[in-house]
Amino acid sequence: MTSSSTFAVTTSELPSGRVIIVTGGGSGIGRAAALGFAEQGAQVLITGRRAEPLDDTAAAHPNITPLVADAAGADDARRTISTAVERWGRIDALINNAGAGAILPLAEVTADRIRQIFAVNVVGPSLLAAAALPHLAASRGVIVNVSSTFGHKPGAGLSHYAASKAALEHLTRCWALEFAPSGIRVNAVAAGPTETDALTGMMGLSEAQAAAVKAEERAQIPLGRRGVPEDVAAWIVQLADPSATWVTGQVLAVDGGLGLV
Template identity: 70%
Template sequence: MSSLKDKVVIVTGGSSGIGRATAIALVAQGASVLITGRREAPLQEVRAAYPSIATIVADVSLPADASRTVTAAIEQFGRLDVLVNNAGAGAIMPLAEATADRISEIFAVNVLGPSLLASAALPHLRQTKGAIINISSTFGHKAGAGLSHYAASKAALEHLTRCWALELAPDGIRVNAVAAGPTESGALTGMMGLSEEQAKAVMQAERERIPLGRRGVPDDVAHWISVFADPASEWVTGQVIAIDGGLAVS
């Protein structure tokens, strides 16, 4: 029997890519999962395919939605064991093209949102001695031209992970991060705003740079999120694990 049976998990950005794969993996292991997303239609597609996954329309960059999301999980399931801060924002944005609004948007999703959600979840995670899992990127610790503000936001999230791990250890709450490498999740044409042609060129360049010779798939990352969510990992906290085919060390 899985040690995730009857655990309750919130996964932000759960309607596609890594978030969707994570929700499916956790439900398969017996967890109850609430996923968030900014648009109703993709959430309902997940719900139609996996009726046991609960959904809520919420934007992690909006402060009011943090407490609303946690409240929804408590009202539906009665407890909270794991928060997965997966929703992300980014852009290929050279410094010369940076604007205050775009920088603020990236940090609102990647830093402010996870912080407010973690704060709102704290009283419930203390009761269950639960876990927080932040989803970072290889570029949270590896430099990338044109990715400075996205990378800086992920670097901030990784350091928040380490700081929260120290702060929350006395409460029995574990805090870890999974730094995902280039993954077949649609982020290049979605979050990063590239054309199909530009995305294909970037993907080919990434395959050539990744030591294991391929881009990841969402399940590659979801597996390690599940590992950190599992109470069997109770002696692991403050860690950032790179799941990127070796890109971080190339």
């Protein structure tokens, strides 16, 4: 892209009030971010594959609207963007928070497991961003990608999850350059170990295994604790705020210092 005319859209008739899309908005960091935006007065569309957690989050604030959608699906990516535009007429921020991963030693990998991780962590954000581009250009909006400490810190048994997050971080930098002429900012938050259900859900550990991992992580994190969703969500909200209009292409580590050791 060489000029802002690529995604030129008239902004004079856009309604007031920000519109935010948060993928994986039914729980954890996505839920906390959605609530943070809603409390600021934004209209928030949250997506996920399960209706119940989405409905629970939507019930917590009248500005949150749920939509069952698979972040890795091309049709659902287009449907997510069109739903926001048809309902509110604009998009100001896309928060690519939905994630997939596994503790997956190389000896145990299968092609399907690798594809599933990259579909959610790399393909999905790409499809959503592409579909949102003209609307983000109209609002001079922002994309915030949610990465991980392990996008830049190696971890045994995490190679494909880590590689997918490293890819997402580099997409962030490349998109920041590509979309800057259209006034679209792109940043990422690299979240450290956070008190969500990711270990027993996404990573597939038993409760006992998850407890052991949590204890090990607490011992490694310089600030002495695992994060809570609000620790990370606060920075997602801040990077999407209009006050951050001169910040783009950055990957902000919010991990209690874990990336330093």
